Amino acid sequence: MEFADTTVIWTTLKELNIPIRRVKKFDNHVLVIYEDSHNNLWIGTDYGVFILDRDKKKFTASFDELGNKEDTGTCNEIIEDKNGNIWIALYGGGLIRYNLRTKEFVRYTSRHPQMPLKEDFLQSLMIDDRNNLWIGYNSKGIQVINERNEILASYENNPKDPYSLNNNIIFSMIRALDSKILIGPTEGVLMYLIRIRSVSPTIPYPNPNSPF
Numbered sequence: 001m002e003f004a005d006t007t008v009i010w011t012t013l014k015e016l017n018i019p020i021r022r023v024k025k026f027d028n029h030v031l032v033i034y035e036d037s038h039n040n041l042w043i044g045t046d047y048g049v050f051i052l053d054r055d056k057k058k059f060t061a062s063f064d065e066l067g068n069k070e071d072t073g074t075c076n077e078i079i080e081d082k083n084g085n086i087w088i089a090l091y092g093g094g095l096i097r098y099n100l101r102t103k104e105f106v107r108y109t110s111r112h113p114q115m116p117l118k119e120d121f122l123q124s125l126m127i128d129d130r131n132n133l134w135i136g137y138n139s140k141g142i143q144v145i146n147e148r149n150e151i152l153a154s155y156e157n158n159p160k161d162p163y164s165l166n167n168n169i170i171f172s173m174i175r176a177l178d179s180k181i182l183i184g185p186t187e188g189v190l191m192y193l194i195r196i197r198s199v200s201p202t203i204p205y206p207n208p209n210s211p212f
Contacts, residue, residue, distance in 0.1 A: 034078035036086060038100050048072030049088055049096075063096065063105060077125040083147065087133060089122035095135065115149045126173035128181065136170030142183070 032044035041052040042062075049062040049072060063072055073093025080086050080100075088096040094109035094117055110117045117135070124136035128144075132152060135143045141156035142165070158164040165185065172184035 031075060032078050034080070036080050036100060037084065040100075042078045042086070044075030044078050044088070046074050049075050049078070062098075076123050079125045079127055081127050081133065081147075082131045087125050087127075089125045089135070091121050091123070091138065094120045095122060095125075115145065115151070118143055118154070124170055124172050124184075126175060126181070128175050129179050134173050134181070136173050136183075137168065139168050141165050141168040142170055142173075 029046045030043055031046070032042075034042040034044075036042065039054070041054060043050045043052060043059075051060045051062055052058070053060070073090035075088060076091050077089035078086065084100045086096075086098040086100060088098070090096065094107055094112075096105055096107050098105040108115050108117055109120050117137075118140035119137055121138035122135060123138050126134040126136075128134060131147055133145045135145065137143070141154070143151060143155075144153040146152050155165055157166060157168050165183075167185035167187050169186045170183060171186065174182045176182055
């Protein structure tokens with residue numbers, strides 16, 4: 001196996017002359033970094049979410065100008081859907097949807113009247129090939145929501161069902177190139193060939209079509 005010559009340069013925000021001290025409560029414990037379609041760099045930390053304008057070399061605290069952890073919470077995931085919505089998973093703060101065009105945001109929690117979450121402690125997010133949002137919870141499995149904020153499916157572990165999730169803590173999810181869904185709970189990796197038509201209580205596991 002051959003590798004091309006590569007030069008890796010490690011640097012810091014300070015060396016890039018980015019004034020992070022001007023942002024109140026900026027937390028150096030970075031959990032997630034995401035670049036959106038408008039070339040904004042989103043930084044998810046233990047004290048909420050910050051946006052880096054790379055042209056102006058300036059950080060802005062999102063949704064709360066003071067960057068209060070009580071209002072934004074720990075950020076575990078940031079993704080963008082096909083409609084230009086940024087989705088932010090907060091541990092204890094629920095789910096935030098931010099539209100890049102209108103600059104409007106909505107927070108969803110377990111108490112939201114139209115789209116209640118299963119709990120407010122989110123670990124992971126994913127957008128599938130149909131632009132559905134998959135929400136991975138800290139103790140409640142998975143919830144799948146479409147573009148109209150309708151709940152399509154809800155998956156949890158059922159000890160009596162060998163084809164259900166093996167664990168309700170969902171740390172990571174990703175859509176593979178063949179549209180299969182890879183799910184990372186606390187025990188192993190699950191593969192699921194998604195065919196969502198209605199709400200279903202379980203994910204077939206192990207999947208008979210899986211190469212694993």
